[in-house]
Amino acid sequence: MSKQAPGVRIDGLTVVYKTTAGELPAVRDVSLTLEPGSITGIVGESGSGKSTLALSLLNAVQPPGRISAGSVEIDGLGDVVGLRGEQLRKARGKHIGYVFQAAQNSLNPLKTVGKQLLDLGRSHGVEDLRGLVREARELLGRMGLDGARVLDSHQHELSGGMRQRVGIMLALVLNAHVVVLDEPTTALDMITQANILKIVREVHAERGLTTLVITHDIGVVAEVADRLAVMYGGRLVEQGPTREVLGSPRHPYTKGLIRAIPRLVGDIDEAQALPGRPPTLATVPKQGCVFRERCALRMDVCDDVDPEAVLQGTRTVACHAVTVKEHA
Amino acid sequence: MTVIARRLAGHLARGVVMILVVATISFFIVRSIPGDPVAANVQKLIEQGMAPEAAEQATRVLYGFQPKGTLWQQYVDYMGGLLTFDLGQSVTHAGAPVTDVLADAAKWTVLPVLAGTLLSFLVGIVMGVYAAIRRSGKLGDVLAISGSLLHGVPQYVLGLLLSAIFATLIPILPADGPVDILFEPGFNAGYIGSLVEHAVLPVATYALAAYGGWILAMKSSVVTVLGDDFILAAELRGMKRSIIFRYIARNAILPLFTILALSLGLLLGGAVFIERIFNYPGLGLLLIESITMRDYALMGGAFLLITMAIIVANIVADLFYSVIDPRVRSGEEVSA
Numbered sequence: 001m002s003k004q005a006p007g008v009r010i011d012g013l014t015v016v017y018k019t020t021a022g023e024l025p026a027v028r029d030v031s032l033t034l035e036p037g038s039i040t041g042i043v044g045e046s047g048s049g050k051s052t053l054a055l056s057l058l059n060a061v062q063p064p065g066r067i068s069a070g071s072v073e074i075d076g077l078g079d080v081v082g083l084r085g086e087q088l089r090k091a092r093g094k095h096i097g098y099v100f101q102a103a104q105n106s107l108n109p110l111k112t113v114g115k116q117l118l119d120l121g122r123s124h125g126v127e128d129l130r131g132l133v134r135e136a137r138e139l140l141g142r143m144g145l146d147g148a149r150v151l152d153s154h155q156h157e158l159s160g161g162m163r164q165r166v167g168i169m170l171a172l173v174l175n176a177h178v179v180v181l182d183e184p185t186t187a188l189d190m191i192t193q194a195n196i197l198k199i200v201r202e203v204h205a206e207r208g209l210t211t212l213v214i215t216h217d218i219g220v221v222a223e224v225a226d227r228l229a230v231m232y233g234g235r236l237v238e239q240g241p242t243r244e245v246l247g248s249p250r251h252p253y254t255k256g257l258i259r260a261i262p263r264l265v266g267d268i269d270e271a272q273a274l275p276g277r278p279p280t281l282a283t284v285p286k287q288g289c290v291f292r293e294r295c296a297l298r299m300d301v302c303d304d305v306d307p308e309a310v311l312q313g314t315r316t317v318a319c320h321a322v323t324v325k326e327h328a
Numbered sequence: 329m330t331v332i333a334r335r336l337a338g339h340l341a342r343g344v345v346m347i348l349v350v351a352t353i354s355f356f357i358v359r360s361i362p363g364d365p366v367a368a369n370v371q372k373l374i375e376q377g378m379a380p381e382a383a384e385q386a387t388r389v390l391y392g393f394q395p396k397g398t399l400w401q402q403y404v405d406y407m408g409g410l411l412t413f414d415l416g417q418s419v420t421h422a423g424a425p426v427t428d429v430l431a432d433a434a435k436w437t438v439l440p441v442l443a444g445t446l447l448s449f450l451v452g453i454v455m456g457v458y459a460a461i462r463r464s465g466k467l468g469d470v471l472a473i474s475g476s477l478l479h480g481v482p483q484y485v486l487g488l489l490l491s492a493i494f495a496t497l498i499p500i501l502p503a504d505g506p507v508d509i510l511f512e513p514g515f516n517a518g519y520i521g522s523l524v525e526h527a528v529l530p531v532a533t534y535a536l537a538a539y540g541g542w543i544l545a546m547k548s549s550v551v552t553v554l555g556d557d558f559i560l561a562a563e564l565r566g567m568k569r570s571i572i573f574r575y576i577a578r579n580a581i582l583p584l585f586t587i588l589a590l591s592l593g594l595l596l597g598g599a600v601f602i603e604r605i606f607n608y609p610g611l612g613l614l615l616i617e618s619i620t621m622r623d624y625a626l627m628g629g630a631f632l633l634i635t636m637a638i639i640v641a642n643i644v645a646d647l648f649y650s651v652i653d654p655r656v657r658s659g660e661e662v663s664a
Contacts, residue, residue: 055564060560060563060564062560089566089568091566092563092564092565092566093564093565093567098561098564098565100557100561105556105558106558106561107558107561108558108562108575109558109579109654109655110575110578110579110582110652110653110654111575112654119567119571120565120566120567122568122571123566123571124566154655156654156655170565171565
């Protein structure tokens with residue numbers, strides 16, 4: 001039953017949204033590899049395109065958006081961008097699990113969790129529905145819940161942390177091995193956050209998953225992710241092993257983000273907010289570096305030429321200033 | 329199940345209290361309307377040249393009506409009668425019991441209104457779902473515009489229009505009462521056929537008048553549900569389309585059941601114009617008639633019946649809601 005954790009290769013992915021000003025890119029030319037069995041974290045501000053990127057993994061970008069270029073190759077499944085209709089539907093849930101933000105109501109309010117579990121099983125042609133229920137109960141029990149009781153509950157009878165665990169259960173119960181968690185701990189209290197992250201880490205290891213965590217909270221990434229990718233204005237500006245990126249950030253945006261974190265010890269004023277505001281879909285530059293408006297290292301070349309993502313050791317950075325320094 | 333039974337008991341108790349309050353209010357309001365039908369009749373007879381004594385006597389014989397006691401005494405008698413479903417006697421219907429007169433009229437209101445409302449509800453919600461799903465296309469526009477237009481036209485205008493077109497311009501349907509008097513009332517093909525034929529226009533009027541509201545309400549409800557997170561979540565879990573459609577439909581239809589139950593209650597009294605246009609001797613016409621004739625007992629009875637319909641509709645809506653919506657159900661459990 002248990003498969004090898006699959007790898008995921010996102011290559012040159014561009015997602016555009018149709019607006020009155022034409023089709024504007026929310027994600028532009030993003031390439032990212034999720035190594036089999038790894039946890040990758042994507043951090044970015046609101047509007048950086050991280051959720052759009054997450055939905056692209058299931059080829060589920062909602063209209064008026066669409067994937068206009070690139071591919072998402074998943075081992076054992078092929079290019080998800082090319083999947084249509086029933087093939088795509090069956091891939092969702094069975095191969096790729098998606099866990100919603102805890103604050104979102106991802107359950108039908110009129111049906112018990114158990115009935116929705118059966119709907120899920122029937123949708124995917126599961127013949128042994130009893131086995132499915134048993135598996136769900138075990139998963140919930142594994143996450144510290146009374147499985148039988150939760151399956152018999154409606155959404156409004158569950159707390160935020162319980163709902164999130166139900167979401168994780170529904171994402172995994174069909175034995176999906178690629179799991180996308182979109183803001184898994186947003187709107188949860190600190191204790192529950194820590195609990196959920198612990199569960200994510202443990203379940204990830206036990207079931208042999210390849211996991212992608214989307215968050216705006218660097219703390220969450222530091223907690224769970226092996227690798228970290230930083231998004232800004234629809235571009236991936238820096239990626240690498242979590243420790244290295246957080247320990248010695250190279251891209252000016254990553255540096256700015258880390259400088260903005262207040263320390264537990266020392267002067268609170270040492271934390272410096274990044275000046276300026278992130279671009280929106282309409283204000284993001286059409287050419288050149290997306291970060292230049294807020295960048296201290298801005299050069300002439302930044303206005304016209306897109307910085308390419310350059311591999312530097314274990315790290316990939318897309319910045320003219322960093323690249324120049326390396327080559328100088 | 330016990331939760332629902334307890335709920336029902338609570339509602340019934342509240343309903344009975346409400347009905348008693350309404351009966352009291354309508355009793356006093358009706359009697360505070362100026363004018364006295366018996367005195368009016370006596371006056372009329374005197375003017376026709378009858379002696380006062382004889383006129384009074386004749387009036388009493390005519391109505392079978394003996395005003396007795398004070399207002400308080402009348403009230404106590406009235407409420408006492410209520411308990412045995414005795415609403416008194418109608419003055420205008422030559423002493424027939426009010427309950428009989430009401431029951432007779434009710435059948436001409438309840439059946440067409442029920443048929444029209446259910447028809448418009450079914451067609452309206454189905455069209456509403458399409459209007460929502462195809463809201464960015466031509467079909468959606470056409471449906472939404474048809475809904476807005478029909479919703480904006482008053483019921484009586486629709487009734488007049490249908491009557492003018494189908495009973496006068498192209499006389500293919502009757503608009504002259506509930507049934508053709510040629511047929512023997514009873515369970516025979518001719519009579520029932522005639523009933524149905526005569527019901528077409530009024531039922532169509534009720535249906536068309538309500539249809540616009542249903543389609544618009546259902547459309548907006550479906551659009552709201554479509555934007556809910558759990559629909560996207562179901563899609564991302566790879567749920568079958570048919571299952572997702574059921575999720576949408578069941579969640580979207582929920583608020584409409586309340587409106588349905590309430591409108592059924594309201595329509596009982598709101599059919600005055602339609603009944604006049606199509607000559608249906610229903611409750612609406614009866615109410616108007618009782619007011620112009622100052623038939624106290626009948627007036628009070630009609631008010632009471634209309635109020636009771638609304639109260640019962642409320643109870644039904646609420647009970648039904650607790651059956652179909654688990655959130656309402658468990659809310660009761662907690663407080664019990």
